[in-house]
Amino acid sequence: MSYRWIDQNPPLADLAARLPADQPLYLDTEFMRERTFWPQLALVQVNTAPEAAPAGMADQGGEHIWLIDTPALDDPGALRELLAQRTLVMHACSEDIEALKVFTGETPARIRDTQIAAALTGFDLQCSYQRLVRELTGTELAKDATRTDWLRRPLSESQLSYARDDVVWLPQMTQILTERLTALGRLGWWEEECDRLLRNAVADVDPALSWRQVKGAGNLEGVALARLVTLAQWRDAMARERDLPRGFVVRDPALLALAQAGPTTREQLAGLDLHPSLVRRDGDTLLALLREGEQQTPPAALPGPPDPAQRQLIKRLRARVAEIGKDMGLEPEILMRRRWLEAMVREPGSVPEPLTGWRHEPIARPLLEMLS
Incomplete structure (x- = not known):
């Protein structure tokens, strides 16, 4: 067996208890979010290697590889305990941080992102995990399970192999990148960038500013912008309450059309080419929101393009x-x-x-x- 599968809390709690408190965890996650507002954590892969393996000697035996079946856990407490106060070493981890926070209710204490470390040594900012493994270790990883249903059980052998590989090479790559950053005098840069990433990843967006995320909001001003502020804030609240992507509640073009036209009747709503289900379910609410928005002082418009x-x-x-x-x-x-x-x-x-x-x-x- 090249990994240990965990689908119950007791062995996970035992793992957390046995590991030294200051030992970093090399970690990745798989989650689904195509049809939900909140990320659905499907798997957590952890490499508990106490130190980086010698060059070319990753943990092929799987002694330190743990695949944690999060949907099978009856509560998040054991995973929360495992991750608490430890440094989590991940690659391109902003979305992983959010998925972990939603599942455990806690924010990681510290993170170190190998994508950032690679960028600070000369790689491009979006360098993939597969490319970094190839460049630093000479190993070619499979990509065939990147976009699959990680919530479906049982997971296939290719999915499990893919998930395992996502953490096998992290300790060795971290060692190589740390040595390069130290030689360049940039280790502190890495720490600063990762601390900023962690702050940004867990920061709660002010619902009153959710209108800034609407594509095309920069084209509005005055009363139309005031309407958009109210509509966007409601959409954000509904997306969270219904656990749907914002676009599933109301798409951006429809939100802009409502803000610009300011309809006052259901007939006028229907004339805006909105989805019939939106008018049927939320028509009265939308009209009330538009009236409410018209009574508000609009914010300053977003900056236009440079002159x-x-x-x-x-x-x-x-x-x-x-x-x-x-x-x-x-x-x-x-x-x-x-x-x-x-x-x-x-x-x-x-x-x-x-x-x-x-x-x-x-x-x-x-x-x-x-x-x-």
């Missing part, structure tokens, strides 16, 4: 970021996001929060000098 002069300045700044990235052996995307750059151009002298840490000296300072 021609700003676009030219952004182009020059991006060229400078590319030069700095080349000198540092880093892809420009890890140094500067477009939205940060636009914020600096729109508000001269401002420094977005991510640029106040390790990025300040190599990136923020030279760009501020160009803007002064």
Whole structure:
């Protein structure tokens, strides 16, 4: 057997009790979210190796590999205890963090993301786990189970093998990346980036700001925007209550159409080409929300696209970021996001929060000098 399957709380609780409190866990999850608002945690894969295996010697025997069947657990307490106060080492883990929080009710204490570590050593920001394993260990992993139904039981052998492989190589890759970051003097950068990722992943979005997530919201202002604020806040609440994706409650185009037209009758609602079930079930509520929105003071409209002069300045700044990235052996995307750059151009002298840490000296300072 190349892994241990856990579908009951007692062995999971035993595992948590036996592991040293300061031992990191190399972890991945499988979850489903296509038709729900909340992620449905289907599997947690854990590698409990106490230290990275020697180069080329991953835990092929499966002594430290645990596949935890979360739907079979009668309560989340044992998993919560296992993860509590430990450092979780994962790859591209923002959605995994959310899935774990929804299932256990707790936020991980600390995370270390190998995708971020790889980016800080020169890989592109979206480097996949499969590619990183190939580049660092020379091992080619199968991808055939990436998009399958992880909630269906029993899981197939290919699914189980895929799930196991997702944590087998994490200790070795972490060791290699840690050594590279240490040699480059960037280990603190990794810690800073991971701490920021954890904060952002578990931050609760203010329902009053959910209108900002509506595609096309930047085209509205005044009373239409006030209507959208009220509609979007209701949609967000209904998505959570009904456990449906926001688009399953009301799609963005329909939300914009409602906000722009401001219908006052069911007949006018029907004339907006809304889904009949939406009008039938929520028509009266939508009309009431529109009236409520019209009584509210609209927020400031979202910033429009940069003007021609700003676009030219952004182009020059991006060229400078590319030069700095080349000198540092880093892809420009890890140094500067477009939205940060636009914020600096729109508000001269401002420094977005991510640029106040390790990025300040190599990136923020030279760009501020160009803007002064």
